[in-house]
Amino acid sequence: MRYLQTTSAATAVATAPDAVGALASMGEIAAVNLSAVPLLSVRDLNVHFPINRGFILQRTVGHIRAVNGVSFDVNPGETLGVVGESGSGKTTVARAVIQLERPTSGSVIFQGEQLVGATSDVLRNARRSMSMVFQDPYGSLNPRMRAGNIVGEPLRAHRVFESKNEYLDRVAELFQMVGMHPGVASRYPHQFSGGQRQRIAIARSLAANPNLILLDEPVSALDVSIQAQVINLLEDLQDEHDLAYVFVAHDLSVVRHTAHRTAVMYLGKIVEIADGDEIYDNPLHPYTQALLSAAPMPDPVLERKRERIVLTGDIPSPANPPSGCVFRTRCPIAIDDCAEVVPQMRSTGSLTRRHEVACIRAEF
Amino acid sequence: MELAGASRHLLEVRNLETEFHTDYGVVRAVDGVDLHIDEGETVGLVGESGCGKSVAALSIVRLVPDPPGRIVGGQVLFEGTDLLQLDVREMRHVRGPGIGIIFQEPLTSLNPVLSIERQIVEPLQEHLGMTRRQASSRTAELLDLVGIPDPSARMRDYPHMLSGGQRQRIMIAIALSCNPRLLIADEATTALDVTIQAQILELMKDLTERFGTALLMITHNLGVVARYADRVCVMYAGKIREMGPSEELYGNPRHPYTLGLLGSVPRLDSARESGKLMQIPGDVPDPTMMPPGCAFHPRCDYAVERCSEEDPWMEEVGVGHVAACWERARVGNIESKMVSNRNVSA
Numbered sequence: 001m002r003y004l005q006t007t008s009a010a011t012a013v014a015t016a017p018d019a020v021g022a023l024a025s026m027g028e029i030a031a032v033n034l035s036a037v038p039l040l041s042v043r044d045l046n047v048h049f050p051i052n053r054g055f056i057l058q059r060t061v062g063h064i065r066a067v068n069g070v071s072f073d074v075n076p077g078e079t080l081g082v083v084g085e086s087g088s089g090k091t092t093v094a095r096a097v098i099q100l101e102r103p104t105s106g107s108v109i110f111q112g113e114q115l116v117g118a119t120s121d122v123l124r125n126a127r128r129s130m131s132m133v134f135q136d137p138y139g140s141l142n143p144r145m146r147a148g149n150i151v152g153e154p155l156r157a158h159r160v161f162e163s164k165n166e167y168l169d170r171v172a173e174l175f176q177m178v179g180m181h182p183g184v185a186s187r188y189p190h191q192f193s194g195g196q197r198q199r200i201a202i203a204r205s206l207a208a209n210p211n212l213i214l215l216d217e218p219v220s221a222l223d224v225s226i227q228a229q230v231i232n233l234l235e236d237l238q239d240e241h242d243l244a245y246v247f248v249a250h251d252l253s254v255v256r257h258t259a260h261r262t263a264v265m266y267l268g269k270i271v272e273i274a275d276g277d278e279i280y281d282n283p284l285h286p287y288t289q290a291l292l293s294a295a296p297m298p299d300p301v302l303e304r305k306r307e308r309i310v311l312t313g314d315i316p317s318p319a320n321p322p323s324g325c326v327f328r329t330r331c332p333i334a335i336d337d338c339a340e341v342v343p344q345m346r347s348t349g350s351l352t353r354r355h356e357v358a359c360i361r362a363e364f
Numbered sequence: 365m366e367l368a369g370a371s372r373h374l375l376e377v378r379n380l381e382t383e384f385h386t387d388y389g390v391v392r393a394v395d396g397v398d399l400h401i402d403e404g405e406t407v408g409l410v411g412e413s414g415c416g417k418s419v420a421a422l423s424i425v426r427l428v429p430d431p432p433g434r435i436v437g438g439q440v441l442f443e444g445t446d447l448l449q450l451d452v453r454e455m456r457h458v459r460g461p462g463i464g465i466i467f468q469e470p471l472t473s474l475n476p477v478l479s480i481e482r483q484i485v486e487p488l489q490e491h492l493g494m495t496r497r498q499a500s501s502r503t504a505e506l507l508d509l510v511g512i513p514d515p516s517a518r519m520r521d522y523p524h525m526l527s528g529g530q531r532q533r534i535m536i537a538i539a540l541s542c543n544p545r546l547l548i549a550d551e552a553t554t555a556l557d558v559t560i561q562a563q564i565l566e567l568m569k570d571l572t573e574r575f576g577t578a579l580l581m582i583t584h585n586l587g588v589v590a591r592y593a594d595r596v597c598v599m600y601a602g603k604i605r606e607m608g609p610s611e612e613l614y615g616n617p618r619h620p621y622t623l624g625l626l627g628s629v630p631r632l633d634s635a636r637e638s639g640k641l642m643q644i645p646g647d648v649p650d651p652t653m654m655p656p657g658c659a660f661h662p663r664c665d666y667a668v669e670r671c672s673e674e675d676p677w678m679e680e681v682g683v684g685h686v687a688a689c690w691e692r693a694r695v696g697n698i699e700s701k702m703v704s705n706r707n708v709s710a
Contacts (some may be wrong), residue, residue: 003409017610037695085487085557085558085559085560087558193648195645195647196647223412223413223584223645223648224584224585224586224625224628224629225624225625225628226474226647227628227645228627228629228630228641228642228643228644229643229644230644231630232640232641232643235640244449250557250558251630252558252632253629253630253631253632254630255636256630256632256635257630257631257634260629276635277635280632289560291559292632293562294558294559294561294562295558295587295632296561296585296587296588296590296591297587297590297631297632297633298586298587298614298626298629298631299590299614300590300591300593300610300614300615301585301611301613301614301615302589303590303591306591308562308566310559310562310563311559311562311563312563312564313528313537314527314529314560315557351647
């Protein structure tokens with residue numbers, strides 16, 4: 001009964017009646033993982049935005065390569081963490097998975113269904129099993145809708161209830177699942193704090209019983225103490241409902257805490273991806289190493305001993321990425337070959353601890 | 365502690381109180397803050413949004429927008445002078461040569477229609493009495509100092525032509541242009557990416573060390589100050605609740621809020637299996653309706669009856685380490701810390 005011990009006080013109300021069901025679903029996770037059919041499979045995804053010039057006679061003068069050849073899998077009940085700095089394309093990846101951004105090319109297969117170029121019926125169906133939580137809890141909730149309507153909107157959109165009472169019960173249940181009192185359903189978004197709004201956004205994303213939730217920087221707009229509440233809530237919900245997450249964040253420590261597998265992105269590409277703690281214990285790509293060493297830790301003794309790799313310069317423009325390896329302009333170990341060769345993903349690690357890196361200089 | 369009036373610190377803030385008069389009532393954003401910084405020292409002021417840390421900084425340099433804000437009490441002794449008693453003109457000569465400030469968002473604190481050069485030349489001419497030519501060559505030196513490549517070309521650029529990290533370098537160049545004794549960095553790296561943040565923090569550390577400038581780092585991120593601050597102050601609901609040397613404060617926190625903050629940050633060096641994060645329940649209180657007694661008591665695991673009746677004062681809990689908590693003896697006890705950890709996550 002790990003749940004009952006570790007569940008946060010805020011969600012205890014929601015957990016207790018669900019504990020039996022949650023334990024049952026634990027068994028299912030194990031079963032599905034054995035058969036190893038990924039829930040989501042992304043292959044060679046490209047999202048390019050045209051740069052237009054001119055007012056009346058518009059012409060395309062170039063492309064921003066926001067996402068450039070990204071591939072990954074997400075298994076049921078698993079969290080894939082996607083880390084990167086601003087402009088790395090991590091948010092665009094999440095948006096392209098749920099088709100809020102139409103990919104230029106590549107494939108997104110979700111529960112066996114190809115979403116790239118799919119009809120609106122297929123997409124509508126897929127979006128029942130897949131939802132998204134956005135970064136800014138102030139911008140992502142309609143200020144003129146009551147909280148209850150916001151949370152219930154996916155239910156109405158997908159018509160997944162039989163009667164008005166069933167609908168209201170489900171909305172109340174959703175509020176309880178995220179540790180809020182159902183009585184707040186009649187309030188408007190501005191009456192809630194940032195942390196509570198993010199709980200409402202999470203409740204909305206859970207409404208249609210999804211298998212996958214895309215979390216785009218779900219805690220970065222929140223204060224530290226509230227961040228912890230939301231992270232704990234997301235972890236509890238994952239355990240109880242067998243949810244898979246794509247967790248997009250710029251904060252490595254948050255991702256390490258939540259992800260089963262971590263991808264590091266730089267300028268539209270995944271430069272390194274690995275299972276579990278592998279990427280933090282044994283980073284192979286020079287960018288990952290720099291990112292880890294730059295992340296501040298709340299421990300003065302450790303911090304002062306730590307060697308910091310300070311990268312020079314800024315991220316280049318994605319409209320005009322460097323030739324060869326995109327990181328070479330800031331890389332401390334770049335050689336001439338890095339400008340010539342586009343580094344391919346190379347595998348290391350074992351079957352249970354997969355580790356792939358795109359760097360010709362990485363040694364393992 | 366000191367003789368009345370006199371101060372042996374570079375900056376000493378005594379019982380500072382700043383209020384905002386809003387439609388919803390009076391908000392006491394800074395509610396009796398005591399703080400001191402010595403020459404060449406780096407002090408971190410940490411707290412969550414709305415705790416009053418930025419207003420405290422603005423009050424020190426008297427940049428609180430009035431109305432609605434007003435400094436209603438206390439003293440700000442800078443090199444022995446009470447800045448709150450100065451007139452507007454005198455105050456203007458403290459900002460710059462005395463105290464330099466770096467704000468969070470460089471794009472909004474730089475003037476978009478003036479070139480970088482104009483913005484750095486201005487304080488040099490105003491405060492140091494340089495000629496245009498002297499100021500111009502000093503500008504190039506300053507830009508070089510903060511690591512802007514090709515300074516004499518870059519200084520003709522406008523703010524929008526630079527990246528966020530470069531803009532923050534310009535802000536540092538402006539803040540340091542008149543050799544201030546104290547630099548206040550208000551969330552100076554919050555808007556930046558981690559790798560750029562690391563660049564800017566290392567730059568600030570190098571420069572303040574080189575010139576012996578004291579530094580007040582204001583941030584919500586406990587990790588950022590851990591590496592640089594000699595001392596750390598933790599602020600909550602308008603008051604400093606705990607203050608101590610960094611190692612002591614992080615290693616042996618004695619206020620439940622500090623303890624909660626440290627526990628709620630995921631650690632980069634701890635594995636996923638390390639379990640749930642400690643969390644502080646509830647939200648920051650509404651500033652127009654502060655709880656009676658200790659403002660933290662509704663969210664506190666250690667709260668006893670006294671906490672809702674009487675606001676605790678600062679008491680010494682270690683060498684140079686003070687905390688304002690009635691139950692500080694229990695918070696300091698490692699045994700009870702673990703118990704509390706379990707309580708919070710259970």
